[in-house]
Amino acid sequence: MSKTGKVERLELYRDRDTQLLLAKFLNGEIKELEPVYNPKQGYSYPKVEAIVGDSSHAEAFLNKLHETRILERRIYDKILYCPKCSSASISVRHCCPHCKALDIKKSCLIEHVKCGYMDVEENFRKGSRLVCPKCHEELTRIDVDHRKAGVWCTCKECSKSFDVPIASYFCRDCRGNFDFEEIMIKNIYAYSLREEAKNEATSGWVLIAPIRELLKNEGFDVESPAFLKGKSGANHMFDVVARKGRGTQKVTVIDLATSSEGIISEQPVIALFAKIFDVSPDDAYLIAMPKITENGKKMAQLYKIQIIEAKNERDATKTLKEKMLYGKE
Ligand SMILES: [Zn+2]
Ligand SMILES: [Zn+2]
Numbered sequence: 001m002s003k004t005g006k007v008e009r010l011e012l013y014r015d016r017d018t019q020l021l022l023a024k025f026l027n028g029e030i031k032e033l034e035p036v037y038n039p040k041q042g043y044s045y046p047k048v049e050a051i052v053g054d055s056s057h058a059e060a061f062l063n064k065l066h067e068t069r070i071l072e073r074r075i076y077d078k079i080l081y082c083p084k085c086s087s088a089s090i091s092v093r094h095c096c097p098h099c100k101a102l103d104i105k106k107s108c109l110i111e112h113v114k115c116g117y118m119d120v121e122e123n124f125r126k127g128s129r130l131v132c133p134k135c136h137e138e139l140t141r142i143d144v145d146h147r148k149a150g151v152w153c154t155c156k157e158c159s160k161s162f163d164v165p166i167a168s169y170f171c172r173d174c175r176g177n178f179d180f181e182e183i184m185i186k187n188i189y190a191y192s193l194r195e196e197a198k199n200e201a202t203s204g205w206v207l208i209a210p211i212r213e214l215l216k217n218e219g220f221d222v223e224s225p226a227f228l229k230g231k232s233g234a235n236h237m238f239d240v241v242a243r244k245g246r247g248t249q250k251v252t253v254i255d256l257a258t259s260s261e262g263i264i265s266e267q268p269v270i271a272l273f274a275k276i277f278d279v280s281p282d283d284a285y286l287i288a289m290p291k292i293t294e295n296g297k298k299m300a301q302l303y304k305i306q307i308i309e310a311k312n313e314r315d316a317t318k319t320l321k322e323k324m325l326y327g328k329e
């Protein structure tokens with residue numbers, strides 16, 4: 001994996017759109033992102049459009065996430081579209097290979113096993129029965145006394161017969177006719193989150209976007225990441241700073257601590273305390289994913305830092321909402 005790729009990915013993890021989409025993968029809402037078909041617009045990704053705004057951006061956005069190896073993809077379908085008007089409303093027509101007429105008749109070839117006679121099904125048909133035109137024996141059991149021996153087509157224009165028709169492509173919008181060489185084919189993909197990206201993304205940034213959205217919807221001014229100047233004159237960075245109210249605003253700072261080992265030490269509590277001691281916000285939260293040591297909890301209580309333990313992004317936003325907005329303990 002290239003180093004530049006990693007730098008690009010880390011940049012993308014800070015992007016709001018990327019965070020919102022990856023959060024859906026990480027919380028299980030999306031396992032694999034499949035395109036949705038609509039006969040008028042062709043394929044689209046409504047869940048992505050809801051994030052980025054419209055369909056033309058959705059494709060470029062997914063391409064970028066694929067190129068930077070955040071998402072992997074598999075071919076889900078291929079779509080045919082018109083080389084003249086770009087419409088995806090294309091019908092595939094099976095035509096006569098001799099005169100290219102559309103009016104061909106497809107028949108089934110039947111072989112009478114006993115006498116070896118082979119002909120199209122119509123010539124065997126006697127009402128609801130099948131009777132061999134050569135030896136006049138009735139055929140009753142498929143694969144025993146007779147078998148299907150393939151297809152046979154006849155052109156109603158030039159009367160020639162053939163077994164494999166040729167395909168031609170008709171645009172229902174501009175009514176153009178195209179052959180295989182001319183028709184445009186586009187791959188349509190289904191996307192999933194790469195395992196490596198899952199690990200990189202869970203290291204924090206993906207969680208920030210849903211928190212930011214939640215607080216914005218609740219009327220907070222939100223900055224993320226945010227720098228606040230302390231009494232000492234030093235600038236301190238917080239993952240999220242939310243402000244509310246007119247005049248003297250109430251300031252809430254939120255930091256995030258994640259651990260792949262499963263438990264977080266008291267270290268982020270100490271780091272956050274050092275910053276809030278200097279900055280003096282009204283409230284301070286530490287989101288610990290998935291949980292924090294007992295010692296960390298005790299220290300947080302002493303320092304008046306509220307701890308939110310959460311298994312995933314959904315848990316974290318839910319608990320944060322309850323604590324911050326409704327004062328639940
Ligand atoms: Zn023909
Ligand atoms: Zn026969």
Ligand SMILES: [Zn+2]
Binds near residue numbers: 087171
């Ligand atoms: Zn067309």
